[in-house]
Amino acid sequence: MNRRDCLASGLALLAAAKPAWASEPLPDDEASDEPPSKEPFSLFVATPERAVIRMLELARVTSNDLVLDLGSGDGRIPIVAARRYGARGRGVDINARLVEQSVAEARRQDVAGRVRFETGDVMDTDVSAATVVTMYLFPALIARLKPKLWSQLKPGARIVVYDYSMTEWPAEEALTLYVPERYLGRGGDVTARLWVRPADFSGRWFGMMEAGSGLPLELSIDQRYQRIQGTGRMGGANVDLYNAHVQGPTIEFLVEDAARTRYEIVARLEGNSMRGEARIQGGTENSTAAWMARRVASGLPIDRPV
Numbered sequence: 001m002n003r004r005d006c007l008a009s010g011l012a013l014l015a016a017a018k019p020a021w022a023s024e025p026l027p028d029d030e031a032s033d034e035p036p037s038k039e040p041f042s043l044f045v046a047t048p049e050r051a052v053i054r055m056l057e058l059a060r061v062t063s064n065d066l067v068l069d070l071g072s073g074d075g076r077i078p079i080v081a082a083r084r085y086g087a088r089g090r091g092v093d094i095n096a097r098l099v100e101q102s103v104a105e106a107r108r109q110d111v112a113g114r115v116r117f118e119t120g121d122v123m124d125t126d127v128s129a130a131t132v133v134t135m136y137l138f139p140a141l142i143a144r145l146k147p148k149l150w151s152q153l154k155p156g157a158r159i160v161v162y163d164y165s166m167t168e169w170p171a172e173e174a175l176t177l178y179v180p181e182r183y184l185g186r187g188g189d190v191t192a193r194l195w196v197r198p199a200d201f202s203g204r205w206f207g208m209m210e211a212g213s214g215l216p217l218e219l220s221i222d223q224r225y226q227r228i229q230g231t232g233r234m235g236g237a238n239v240d241l242y243n244a245h246v247q248g249p250t251i252e253f254l255v256e257d258a259a260r261t262r263y264e265i266v267a268r269l270e271g272n273s274m275r276g277e278a279r280i281q282g283g284t285e286n287s288t289a290a291w292m293a294r295r296v297a298s299g300l301p302i303d304r305p306v
Helices: 003-016 049-058 076-085 096-108 139-152
Strands: 066-070 088-093 115-119 132-135 158-162 173-179 188-196 203-209 217-224 227-234 237-240 242-247 250-256 262-270 273-282 285-298
Touching: 049 076, 049 132, 049 158, 049 173, 049 188, 066 076, 076 088, 076 096, 076 115, 088 096, 096 115, 132 139, 203 273, 227 242, 227 250, 237 250, 262 285
Parallel strands: 066 088, 066 132, 088 115, 132 158
Antiparallel strands: 158 188, 173 188, 203 217, 203 285, 217 227, 227 237, 242 250, 250 262, 262 273, 273 285
């Protein structure tokens, strides 16, 4: 979708579809298509509540999460996260009038104890405590926020972006839904995308079963964002990594030794160590053993450009 269509869609929503729970329409000066001076390329467009729910479902929000909405508008994403899932919510928006509206709505929906809203620039916001970050911002602002999200979020934190994407970093999942209010009420599809902050497993590793059984495994892992490839040596023979993937702080991969015994390893990063288990399949014998590895050399930055 081009910028012109986005602005047309946004202005139509502002004019014709005020937030479902809002007690007052937006003042005329809030419906302007001029972006705030401190947040270039941003524009408040109310996200339909059914789309909010799908976004939170995509992030698999639970009561253990802190959901941070950057550019929170009327506050509906943190409010729905608190009301529907029991999560804690936080919203940041540069528009003080929208923040006041959000605070009042949180009280009205009896979730004020679980959400908070603040007036501020999203570029100055500390995101490190969030386990879920949601955004409906224009691509230029998303691109400026990406380094902050990458450096401050912990492995396993989820990011959901509505309608746009992040360059170079591939999304984990995407869902497309039909929004009747789109394109001056003619309706259209919108895509929400999910990213999970990956841990850094790049480099060379030496691993073995904690009980001392099985063959030592030397690994060389090349990682870019959550996608990895690698090779190894096991029992003096070269082995490849199959079905390798990183999900937050967890890595999964499969190796097969010269005797065709398969080791399906699932491990979690702990500093320069990873610990987990190996599910071993050899002939008719299947077993599980604790497995650990230590990093002996670091790899390239996993968020490096192409």
